[in-house]
């Protein structure tokens with residue numbers, strides 16, 4: 103069979119997509135399709151699970167299998183898919199509202215369970231689809247439609263949260279640093295256990311406009327200046343300038359995943375005559 | 380010379396390809412849409428294809 107090109111993981115007849123001019127979602131979607139193409143995963147063996155939101159529409163543009171769930175619950179649906187059909191590659195696409203605000207509890211427990219899913223959380227620092235409301239990743243003092251005089255709350259560092267909860271793989275990338283983002287997603291997919299990739303991405307329409315961050319091009323430039331590679335000398339000294347954030351692989355371990363642990367429990371139960379499937 | 384295709388039905392004039400092409404291959408028309416002005420400088424690095432949020436660019440791929 104000839105190799106699939108990355109474009110063959112896209113459902114091109116659905117294009118143009120609904121995202122705004124300069125929205126980073128399309129760039130992240132491209133990175134995902136290139137990661138899938140590099141791994142040459144059969145499209146029907148990949149299940150992309152989404153919640154609700156602008157990023158949550160991504161499955162509409164993919165030629166893989168898909169399960170479009172409800173807002174905040176994509177990880178719960180994905181956990182069910184993986185538990186029932188461990189042989190499938192399950193990729194979960196969530197916005198920061200979806201994955202870390204309404205769905206934050208599912209996130210920490212999926213990481214604790216170390217279930218073999220790959221979660222790609224697109225962090226655009228607000229609820230894009232519903233008009234730019236505050237989310238759990240909106241920085242303190244930032245203006246949103248529900249924090250018009252500035253956000254009194256601090257934002258989550260999602261990578262540290264998921265790392266502390268026990269995920270095997272944690273990485274952060276941006277839609278400016280695309281070749282790296284492709285690799286981070288690819289490595290997350292091949293990694294057994296829970297993989298978490300945070301993608302920092304502009305929402306020029308809401309977050310950018312309200313915080314006077316300029317055009318999509320300006321917001322992309324800001325990603326370039328603010329991101330610090332985790333392997334750089336600056337990152338090693340730990341002295342990062344204000345507004346800077348780390349990109350790259352932030353945690354990488356090989357603890358047994360949920361499927362392996364559950365199989366061991368099943369064996370034990372069978373040996374005691376207490377299990378029939 | 381590398382073939383560069385811009386799909387006008389997909390392009391939303393965000394300007395990202397124009398701003399970040401390392402070889403400044405693109406100029407802009409009056410609406411901000413990219414125009415290939417210096418095709419001979421293109422090294423087919425593919426960065427514009429990867430950063431275009433709208434899948435509107437093809438560089439050196441077999442034509443459709």
Ligand SMILES: Cc1ncc(C[n+]2csc(CCOP(=O)(O)OP(=O)(O)O)c2C)c(N)n1
Nearest residue numbers: 154155156157173197198199200229230231
């Ligand atoms: C249970 C429930 N609550 C609220 C909503 C309304 N709603 C739809 S999308 C969304 C937030 C989307 O924000 P995010 O997840 O960050 O994704 P983005 O649109 O920014 O990509 C909300 C609150 C809903 N659909 N379902």
Ligand code: SF4
Nearest residue numbers: 121122125156230305
């Ligand atoms: S509202 Fe924001 S996140 Fe949604 S498509 Fe527009 S730019 Fe993207």
Ligand code: SF4
Nearest residue numbers: 390391393394396431
């Ligand atoms: S990056 Fe894509 S959508 Fe943006 S101006 Fe260039 S071709 Fe058009």
